[in-house]
Amino acid sequence: MGESELPEADTERDLDELDEDDRLRPEFVRAVLDAVEEGDVDAARALVEPLHPADIADLFELVPHEQRGALAHAVSDLLDADVFAEMNDYVREDLIDALTPTEVADLAAELDTDDAVAIIEDMEPEDQREVLRALDPDDRAAIEEALSYPEESAGRLMQRDLVAVPEHWTVGDVITYLRGHEELTTDFWEVFVVDPGHRPVGTCALSWILRTPRWVPVADVMAREQTLIPVDMDQEEVALRFQKYALISAAVVDGAGRLVGMITVDDVVHIIQQEAGEDVLRLSGAGEGDINEPIRLTVRTRLMWLLINLPTAMLAATVVGLFDERIARFAVLAQLMGIVSGMGGNAGTQTLAVVVRALATNQLTSSNTMRMIWRELRIAASNGSALGLVVGAGCYFWSGNPALAVVFGLALLINNVVAGLAGVFVPITLDRFDVDPAVSSSVFVTMCTDTMGFLSFLGLATLWGLGG
CATH class of the missing domain: 3.10.580.10 (CBS-domain)
Known part of the structure; x- marks a missing residue:
């Protein structure tokens, strides 16, 4: 949230920190920033002190990047290990960069091993070594052991303190x-x-x-x-x-x-939220989707997937080019073919989301794959038939051309079935080859629905002699 988005604080009344959804109120955030900007450290600290560590972490996430350092200086004594453990990764990195290795080591010593590892693992190697040297031998040994395990493994997630x-x-x-x-x-x-x-x-x-x-x-x-x-x-x-x-x-x-x-x-709840969010964002090629992520990283991630999608769009355009003469003679085809591909894309996305989730939660395994395929095929055929009848009837009343109406309805049915099958087969196939289906499935499903949407509609129109 940028500074311009924060409304002026009402200084004539006591501010409630949280709204009815337990989110920090914009007026409260503005009041804290005003106190920091005016150099009134005591006022800023008095406002922040009653907050829960998770709410203090949220405060730093809501504050513009360039003002986090000043806020951290004003409430430095409130930035304990519990606050850093709740903080967004990118925001935490900003603040960690401003601390000395000894200060980071003091924080890490107060945290459970898994939280300490989360702070240290993304640091530069030299800074990481300095922090580890500043730790007590027992803490250093535990963290070094955790860092030896693969990222996103149980070894990184576990706590060493137990009974x-x-x-x-x-x-x-x-x-x-x-x-x-x-x-x-x-x-x-x-x-x-x-x-x-x-x-x-x-x-x-x-x-x-x-x-x-x-x-x-x-x-x-x-x-x-x-x-x-x-x-x-x-x-x-x-x-x-x-x-x-x-x-x-x-x-x-x-x-x-x-x-x-x-x-x-409590650690697993965080993982469930993180993994679910990652799968949704990967389907769209949006990267981590964190609003605190540096812009250059977001641009790089999104641009990469847009470039990967470019060849699939060119393939669909090539299919359209095969029928350019017929489209030129019967321009209404150009108006309708986008509907066929677009509806197929929507149907494919629905199936893809269901299948990727089923794979991620182990609901879909080799034991029930054929049942899942048959289920989605029936759903696709039913939806395609219903949509085909609706758009066919609508096309007939709109154009008065029964042949065009039949072609339009059949093409929508065919592409809907193709979308359903692609939405199942693509992620299952990728999963069999140990490729994360959430990462690249959408590219192949979009290619199938766009290409087959244009091919089925324009091909049927050619076979029917429309525009001939």
Whole structure:
């Protein structure tokens, strides 16, 4: 939101920070900026201090890029680790660049390992090394280990701070251990039970521990069935497992099956939102779609996909060129052929969105592929028939030409069926070749619907002798 978009603050009344949808009010943002511009640090801090860390992060995202540094200076003591953990990646990078390696290290030390990794992983290699050198040895070792795992893997996502106990303990032993060690993490929902090789053998929910007599062995109350997450599993698959099995937290294990961390549902909620947004934006070729992304990166991403789409548009134009003489003799064809290709494109996009989502959520697998194809074929044929009848009737009443009406309706039916099949086959085929169907499916589906739309309509018109 640019500075010119922020209305003048009402200084004669107390400002409510949030509106009915829990979004920062423009008047509040304007008041904070006014205080910063006037050099009134105390006023700015007084306005920002009551905000939740997530709302402070939102404030920095709403402020124009060139004013974030001044705002950060004014409320520097409020920019703790919780705020940075909630902040947009690009906005966070802006502020991190303004901090010294020691200050970044202090922030990272306060964060869970996964959040600290998110801050450090995008830094320049030299800056990254300086920050790691400034960390305590234990924190440095944990973060370096996380950075050794592939990006967007469970190893990057997991937290190292967890509670694990041996299976021969009693419930009383666990309670005494939890109360007697202040260095243990305070944010957990279950205790992991491990064997002598530190391999997880079960879990105990905190509610079970609190409601069970102290003398009962942990092995008698723990749940032996658990979902283990391999350290190299992709974060999207991790999110699907949390969703499928309704998990609150899950143990992460290395190649030898040893417990190395845990993933909690609050991290997964963020991943689900991120992955869903990425798939939608990839279908349109819009890149990350982040409004805080630098303009040069956005231009580069969008231009690349526009250039990739150019050959498909040229192919469709070539098909039209094959019938230019007939179009010249019967100009109404030029008016109608865009409707055929456009309606096919819309139908293909509908099918494509459904199939890409089904693939992403594991609803569509090799076990039900043929059923999915048959389902979408019937839907496409039904919709195409209905649309063909409607536009055919409309064309007849508009032009009075029954042959043109039949050709128009049949072409729409054919292209709708082609769109439905392309919307299924293209993403499935790409997925079989380990290519993300959300990235490039739309290019091929658009090519099919445009080319077949023009070819079916103009080809049928030629066969029928229209304009001959």
